Amino acid sequence: xxxxxxxxxxxxxxxxxxxxxxxxxxxxxxxxxxxxxxxxxxxxxxxxxxxxxxxxxxxxxxxxxxxxxxxxxxxxxxxxxxxxxxxxxxxxxxxxxxxxxxxxxxxxxxxxxxxxxxxxxxxxxxxxxxx
Numbered sequence: 001x002x003x004x005x006x007x008x009x010x011x012x013x014x015x016x017x018x019x020x021x022x023x024x025x026x027x028x029x030x031x032x033x034x035x036x037x038x039x040x041x042x043x044x045x046x047x048x049x050x051x052x053x054x055x056x057x058x059x060x061x062x063x064x065x066x067x068x069x070x071x072x073x074x075x076x077x078x079x080x081x082x083x084x085x086x087x088x089x090x091x092x093x094x095x096x097x098x099x100x101x102x103x104x105x106x107x108x109x110x111x112x113x114x115x116x117x118x119x120x121x122x123x124x125x126x127x128x129x130x131x
Contacts (some may be wrong), residue, residue, distance in 0.1 A: 007019050019101035024104060024105055028073065029075060030075060031075070031076065031078065031079060032077070032078045032079070032104075033079045034081070034084070035081045038081075038083060038107045039111075041060065042121050054087075058088075058089070058090070058095070061084055061095055062089045062090070062098070065098040065099050065102075066077075066098055071102070072104050077104060077106070078097075078104055078105070079107050079108070080106055085106075085108060094098075110128060111128040112127040113126075113127055114126055
């Protein structure tokens with residue numbers, strides 16, 4: 001497909017999509033991968049003897065997004081785990097809003113992890129990107 005066809009498929013969101021892509025690809029900035037699944041974050045917590053529960057995961061994410069300093073000068077976007085989209089801080093503020101207030105674009109990972117390709121010697125493929 002050519003670029004024109006792809007953009008027309010985006011319909012009325014074409015300009016927003018272009019602006020978002022340009023902002024995320026801003027020179028000198030990167031993307032923060034804060035999309036740890038419940039299992040992955042549980043391993044991190046286990047290493048410090050912290051229980052893997054929703055409140056602790058929320059507090060950990062809150063700490064990331066409210067870290068003092070100017071991290072937004074170096075981060076253009078944050079990839080989030082699905083749970084984070086609906087989480088509020090302990091005082092009721094949506095965690096997504098904490099990211100947006102810094103001028104950083106929140107996003108969500110859309111894959112469902114990796115799985116071995118049948119008939120191979122364990123070669124993985126990413127699930128969830130097939131529609």
